[in-house]
Amino acid sequence: MENADQIAQAVEAVVRLLLQQESASGEKMDLDLDSGTSDEQAAQEARIKSAREYCLRILGSRMAPAVVADDIHISDLIKKKLMRVDSTSTKAVRFSHLYTKLSACTVLNKKWSVLYFLLALSDQTSADSLDHRTNNQPLSFLGLQTLDTKRTRERTRTEQSDTTMAAHSRHGSLHIPPQSSRAAPYTNLLNEQARNPQQQEVAEAVLLRDLIFIFQGINGKSIKFGTESGSCVIDSSLNVSKSTRSLVNRLTELGWLYKKISQYVDSTLKEGNAGLVGQSFCSALHHELVEYFRLIAVLEAHIAKDADTDGSSGLSLKRLLVWTQDSLQRLRLMSVLVECCRDLQGGALVSMVHDYTQHGDPLIQQFISHMLERVSAPFYVMLQQWIYKGELEDPRTEFFIAVDPEVEEEDMWQRKYFIREEMLPAFIGKPLAKKILSIGKSINFLRHKCDDSEWFLENHGVGKTLKYGDIAELEGSIDAAYVGTSQRLLFMLKTKFKLMDHLTAIKRYILLGQGDFIQHLMESLGTNLSQPANILFRHNLTGTLETAIRSSNAQYDDPDILRRLDVRLLEISPGDSGWDVFSLDYHVDSPINTIFTPVAMHQYLKMFNFLWRLKRVEYALSSAWRRQTTSARAIRPILELVPELHQCRIVCGEMIHFVYQLQYYILFEVLECSWDELLKSIESKTTDLDSLIEAHSKYLGDVTSKGLLAVSHDVNMMPRLLELLATILDYKVAQDNLYNYAMAEIERRERLAQTADRRTRHGQWGLTDQDETLDRIPDEQFEELVPGLLRTLNEYSMQFKRELSDLLITLSADGDSDLRFLSFRLDFNEFYLGSLKGATAPNPQTRTPTSSRS
Template sequence: MSKSKDQGGGAAPALLKKLCCKITGLPETDVQPYLQFAYKLLGSHAGIPVEADEFQVSEKIRRKLIRRGREKDAVTFAELHRKLQSQGLVKNRWAILHLLFLLSENTRDKSSSSLFGRGLPKFATSTPFNAGSGLRRPFTAPPSTDTARTPSQQSIDTTASSGISSIHGDIRSNEPTPVPQSFLPSTTYVSLDGERSHRHGPVSRVVGAVSRHDPGSDSAVVPRSSRQTIKVQSDNTSFEIPETELVRDLVYVFQGIEGKWVRFDASKDGYKVDPQAGIPKAIRQLVSKLAECGWLFNKVKNYVETRCADKTFGLVGQSFCAALQQELTEYYRLIAVLESQLQEELDQGIDMVSQGSVTLRRLVVWTFDPLIRLKTLAALVDVCKGKKGGALASSIYSYMQHGDPFVKSLIRHILTMVSQPIYATLLRWIYDGELQDTHDEFFVAADPTVKNDRLWHDKYTLRKSMIPAFITTDQARRILLTGKSINFLRQVCQDRTPTKGREVAMAIDMSQAEWMFMQDQNNNFLNMVDTVYKETSRHLLDVLHSKYKFMDHLKAMRRYLLLGQGDFIRHLMDLLEEDLAKPASNLYLHNLSGILETAIRGTNAQFDDSDILKRLDVRLLEVSPGDTGWDVFSLDYHVDGPIRTVFTPECMIMYLRVFNFLWRAKRMEYVLALIWKNQIFNSKLLKTIPELSKVLHQCHMLGSEMVHFIQQTQYYISFEVLECSWHELLGKVREAEDLDCVIAAHEVFLDTVITRCLLDEQSRGILTQLRTIFDLIIDFQQAQDSFYQTAQHELLARQHYTKLQKQRTSQGDWAVTEEMEEEERHRRVDFLKSVIPSTRAKMAVLAQSYQDMVQQFLVMVTKHQDVSLRFLSFRLDFNEHYKDKEPKLYSPQGFTRAKRVT
């Protein structure tokens, strides 16, 4: 075993021969029969309960040594076994281990040759063990003087399992069979005497001839005479059935037809030998095994006949049926050869034991490959029941991972035929945008009822259940977008530029459909899909940017609906101030439209493209009782054509919501600017009335708080929300590979603005609090304006009194009379007692209400999940003015830190 691999093939027989000589005590010249039986043990399962699992055999040996108290030997055996596995010189190690185990059981027998004496036929088979390959192959027996060998002594091992993987993994060679593989057997067989014969209808692969030793049957080896006839016994009679009848029955069964002795048992769903016939158990098992071909044939044939008659099965299903029918046609050729040979033997009276004659044993060999193919086809039929289109292709593709190259080549051939309709439909879709899918087999679905304005969003979708397993989700999405882009260009953009590379792709042979499921071996399909996808998407985006000026419209949304054009918005507010202060029911749309045109002509907005300015308009929202013009006024932007695909009606509603919020915030900024201007003007005007200084100071303090709040809020909205989101949007639009990326980026932009502007469902409470603060600012403006109006009346009255004094003095009269002085004093006392205290009380209530609202707003914002909003609360209360008055603003971390400091 320690020799090199190239010497392993010659060393193993020599070592085995020495082992036989040592056990039997015979010289090398007389040990030949026992050597042949050793070959049988190493190369066959027959007659010996061999565990085909190396691990099980090694464990059995180790446990046996431990039971006998030989723990050290068990450890030594485990170490030697590990070294044997690591060298890899011997493939069929479990057979050698089993032989050693049997030898160890017979060491207690005085006769060292008892192992080889039991069950050894006089005509020992000649199937040597090939240690290099681990497979049983035809072997020419060495000449022997004591035993005559004839072709009739050739037999095969029928103990192979019924599973697809187990059968071909045990006997067949590992060379892949080209597809489609003919069911015809090869034209060569090997007899035991070493002669090769050529005949019409020989075996496809001849396994080493092994005599079956079955202790439970009547005979361990079928003798020559029993190969011609089989005895059938009943209660009172005994007669013989020629083996030819069973062979002929099996040829019928291969075609799904019942024979004389082999009939179909519906209760067991299989073919069964007549129980009244006294056929030996071994022969019954052999016939049952052969009859499996007929059962599998019926299964596949019934599926083909049923599905071929189904008109709704689709092109993929029909291709699958055609592939199955092609395999059945190959199977028919084998049946034809067998029938021809049987008929030839009957006509010529050839003996059953002659070379090339059709026997049960030879049928096993000849139907070995067809049985594997039929099992594979039957498994496909089972897994494909109730499926069609891409789902059917996915089920077949799951068998492509089979480890046997024979089965894998068969699956590859069938999958190539099945995927051709999918491949043809895919090519027409990605190059022409045509979808010919009558039976809903393709993974792209179309809704013909959808109009062009919703073509991109609703007309074409992915039918996920029909996406083949060999096409990834990302590839399916790109295929969908490619065809959808072509249809969008043609039907919406009116662009019929042909797709680049279409002529080359349409000339591709449909047999290259295997590119789709062989992507692990070549990138042809992946490169084709990526190339067409990038070319088509790039052309669509170029048309949108150049012909339909998408970026200009996007920037117009930012400038007008999101208040990015500052000079225009300020001038518009100045022009609309008087009209919007009126009740909403008194507004007229044509008057507001005229004011809008005036604002455009008076600002830099006049230099925008005329097409953009024509789309800008005024819109009045739904009027509620008590609303003013400020509550219902809104700007609108009309979109149509291809750009409507991006600026959908849903998106425009979101733009209007954001505009309404920004308009309110801008109005607060505008109002506070007026408040500050009035405060500066009246502080100088009313300085002659010293009694008003405390009220003026109170107004200045409250106004400053409001200005700080609105300035920080406006900074947050303008920069952290709009500018940052707008910058991200532009970057994504420039890097977009397709229109879907542009739409997704635009929707993310709107969602971000909606969320950070407190317009989503989760921020409804905070928005209500903010609007309450806005209302308090309006109340403050009205209260201050009312106070200033009263104070100015008082100032005018005092100025008039002073002027009257000067006038009377200039005329030579007393400046004032006692009555005039008393009247002036009473007027001033009434002013000081009525106006100033009530105004101060009103301002105090407004200040307290405002501070309470701001504190609650800060508490709610501090708990918000958005980081920028939480940072807004810090800027609004940077000096902790509100934090000292509201304990809820103290975070647990801040409280703990303060406690540690104290």
């Protein structure tokens, strides 16, 4: 504020001095406000105020010094003028040789002043006109009229020091010239036009001077910005031809575009809500405007030169239109970018600017590419930090990779980092973006979970810098970082954390691949698991598990693997037995739990429960077969049950065939084939942790879908299969009841035979009327107990065949070839499909106990 007051006071002093000099040369008016009348004081105050506002407007502009001391530029002007005079270019060539000699001369220090002096002299037509124009003061148009005496030089220096003030701008300082300098023609033209507005057309010098202000977003005296549309309008009181007005309207577009761009930059930086990329975009716009400011400085120099030479030959509106075409095109492009990127930030802004590089004009491509290099600088810094350090420095969420701070470290790989597609630049495709995401995640995984900071510091991203340019080079850098980090991560998982050992252990124990261990476990737990689930204790089951491990080849496995194997009891429901709630569990920790997620372990558990149930059915059928074999000779004397017992052996054989074929399909066709595909994928197709997780997910999906007969999406066959297995267990229980009765009957007959022998030895009748049932089932049992046992067996047998037939029909009609092949293995001779109706209908040849006793 203090500097602004000092500038205002200095401007007012300069204005008073200039008006005092003007009055001294004319009416000798005294500027002492105290000695005049009130009207004169008011007039002087108004004049001073108007002049002061004009001076402050000039000070606030971005005009550079009027004349730029450039030797090359002035020599080019001379050569162009010589070529216009002489079409043979002889004089221009001669001047080039002379200028070369002048440049080599070390005696002269102010070569530009000499050339400028000669060029100014060449613009004069004759000495007479020169003397007439300067009132017998030669070269007054150059400001050299004070070179005659030392006293004049001192007076001029004093006047200039009193009337000069530095106004700071972006490109240097501006000086207000004295009354006799270049501003006088412009003021005289305006005053003359104001006195006679309808008698003559506005001079081009007036319009040119106002256009310089318009180019900087400042209102001129005759040309001003409109209040509503923002377009520029010419003072209606001035006489301007239609053609000139058209030229002015075309030229004012430059100022309108500049004002639009400048307002966007100022408002964006003032509000402070722009991110790093938005600030970089504003910086790039400002950098391009610097070239525009240089053009304005050159134009100001030409206008000042024309003012010194009374505008005899120099800048015109048509020439100004030609000279500003390049800048106009640049400002138009920047205006389009400002309009499109107004509400964008980050990667979306970079992507929008990049879209304009797909232009057919190579100049526009070069301009946008050069600008995009500045705009994308913060984006590439964030990209470099991510792929070489794994750090996400994005305070304004401008990067296309985001982090969820609420996700725990256990889910870091799957859920913590993700891609925001709205911030993904157009020159980075989705496959490349996934690689970039994988690089950063791999670095963080190695650093925080694998404790591999040494390799990271020694081998990754040393001396690498990324910037906008060659997309192929960018992709090459990303691919190199992707391959390096991914290979290191996979190496650490396979070696230090024994990934393959864990996969093998889960296959052997959870998926029942270790046959001897499962057999020992089944035999050890069979008695306990047949009890109700609510009386089971986990520590007893754990002891049994350790016994099964020591009794099988599992004892030779890695102790770390065996330590992770444990017993788990599922949620108990009323009526559940130990078979329904028992399960094996395998514990995993970081970083392996990234692959063996809770969801994956739940799928393994689901598969184990089905395989364990299938193994239980196999164990039950094996027990039933052993009993049939061992008791066949003993129960042969019971002639009434011989056909039924034979039928039991047939049905039991069918069930064993079904279970064995289903086990073969699951254990070999599903598990082993899927395992082989998993190993091939890990060895040849796995390139990063994402692909490893995908391969494991595919393996687990194939195992669960094919193993649980859930390949078909139309029909859910698992409930049918579970009902079929339950029917087999129920049939086994019914068969055990029949065999228990048969064994009880054999024991009864043996006791009766022993009693008859004892009576015979004592001289009595061995058999009495009450003992007539020595060779047959008693009538009351044959009529009441035996029919119920046989009826239950027959019902379960029929139910098994009916359910198996329905399952075969569904499998044979399924679209999956493996399931169709399973149906063929289960019914290779089409016995079930051919006898479906016969199995469901009553069999007239079924012998009842009463008919056998007739």
